[in-house]
Amino acid sequence: MKPFDQTLVKDFFTLFYETTELCxxxxxDLCNLSSNDRSVLFRTGADCITCFGRAFSICQYQLNTCQSFLNMLHTIYGEQSVAVTLNSIKFVDTDIALAKMAGLLLVFSNNTCIFSSTTPLDHVNASVMLQVQNKYAEVTWKYLLYRYGYYHAVQRFMYLIQFLLTLTQTISHLQSIRSHVNDIESIVENTELALILDDIDQINETTDH
Structure with missing residues (x-):
């Protein structure tokens, strides 16, 4: 089998960072938060969505069975990063609709904190976070009941929780990978700048009227 080109693998992961910014x-729900809450959640959210999408895509396209791809990941991110990612993949649900809701649920999980040198020390508004988190949790549960019935809904929700827990370990480890941290910071800065420009446009439109 022809080995993976390192540039192609890097481009593959660059897509996750670009898509995360769009998400x-x-x-x-995220953009309408206060500027302080928004700033805090942008960092945790960028980490969550990036790692979630990475694990889901590797599983979806069965890249975890491609040794040349894994070897390239070892070269770029290190053995431990690959190990924790593969561990989280064991609990991935291939239901795309569920995956989207689960990713958002993780973003607003204010009871999960990962501290790093780039994370603001400010606390988010717990009341607001819980309202949003509960909304996503309720929608996720209702979808599972409708789609799979009670027994399989419980089973899939259990695996979802296990996936989110292992994903948290992956996110925690990646705080030690400088290239990842820099990419996340770039996402946060670009997103905050875009929203500031949007706010300015809205103010100008209001003033004109």
Missing amino acids: LRSNN
Whole structure:
């Protein structure tokens, strides 16, 4: 089998960072938060969505069975990063609709904290976070009941929780990978700048009227 080109693998992961930025900007629940809450959740959200999408895609396209791909990941991110990612893949549910809801649920899980040098020390508004988190949890549960019935809904929700827990370990480890941290910071800065420009446009439109 022809070995993977390192540039192609890096481009593959670059897509996750670019897509993450779009996801953050398009989520109204996130964008409508106060500037402080928004700033805190942009960092955790960028980490969550990036790692979630990475694990889901590797599983979906069965890249975890491609040794040349895994070897290239070892070279770029290190053995431990690959190990924790493969561990989280064991609990991935291939239901795309469920995956989207689960990713958002993780973003707003304010009871999960990962501290790093780039994370603001400010606390988010717990009341607001719980309202949004509960909304996503309720929608996820109702979808599972409708789609799979009670027994399989419980089973899939259990695996979802296990996946989110292992994903948290992956996110925690990646705080030690400088290239990842820099990419996340770039996502946050670009997203915050885009929203500031949007706010300015809205103010100008209001003033004109």
